[in-house]
């Protein structure tokens with residue numbers, strides 16, 4: 060990899076040459092500056108540690124920009140109130156959650172009782188928090204949290220098996236979400252990969268009819284979902300074959316379904332930023348020992364350890380987060396861009412990573 064300071068040095072040289080040759084802004088210098096911005100490294104990285112629990116898989120900020128909120132291993136959703144006040148419990152997902160067993164649990168055996176909130180997203184219009192819990196389905200809680208309402212937990216009488224990720228259209232209240240498998244629960248997720256399971260689905264919940272419909276089926280480990288800024292399409296990650304699909308929801312291309320990006324590492328959650336770009340979390344495979352038998356690429360996208368990539372709406376990678384081969388970002392499940400920071404979630408680590416960068 061070309062170290063960033065070399066790029067920066069070249070940029071200075073090109074910029075200096077240009078001052079000598081012409082007074083107009085040089086396109087070459089602009090290209091160098093863009094290249095220098097392409098890789099986000101860990102120079103400005105810190106961690107917010109969790110107390111007792113692990114696995115802040117998904118990250119959300121509320122309609123006032125407060126947070127992050129994270130769903131963790133003991134079935135609670137925590138809210139970060141800053142370094143002085145720390146984390147507070149905001150909500151939980153299990154309808155009958157025995158605190159003695161669940162509080163502080165990091166044991167996946169307890170998940171079917173305690174819950175495991177995976178996908179989180181606030182509706183910026185209503186301030187409601189939508190939750191995809193791996194065991195209790197699609198849930199919604201108000202701005203004050205607490206026990207959520209169940210929006211949907213089954214389809215055609217068959218319970219969801221592994222509700223995973225979601226996005227919500229704030230205009231219509233329609234929720235798009237994934238059920239990763241109809242056969243395997245989250246706590247045995249590796250078995251789904253090893254068995255070549257292809258029962259994952261992209262689903263849609265309509266708040267007017269309260270009905271769930273299937274948009275895509277036969278996906279091999281259906282995972283992250285994200286709507287485009289104009290809601291004309293939705294992306295869905297299929298983790299096992301390292302693919303991101305695009306389903307057109309509106310406009311001349313609807314309802315076509317196409318490959319948006321073919322990757323060299325398994326994609327996890329997808330989150331859009333306020334420009335309508337998409338951050339895709341990429342797992343290195345290092346952080347989860349069971350992944351030893353999945354071949355993932357190291358150097359790819361011109362960085363040594365791509366742990367997340369930002370795509371524009373055309374499917375071009377415009378920025379990459381380099382995990383630099385270390386343990387800090389070896390297991391990344393989500394990247395959320397907010398306030399000039401990347402907030403990095405993980406399904407196993409006991410912290411939220413924070414990377415400062417300039418937009």
Ligand SMILES: *[C@@H]1O[C@H](CO)[C@@H](O)[C@H](O)[C@H]1NC(C)=O
Pocket residue numbers: 166167168169
């Ligand atoms: C997890 O909980 C189960 C059931 O209570 C128990 O049998 C198992 O030993 C626990 N595992 C760990 C690693 O504590």
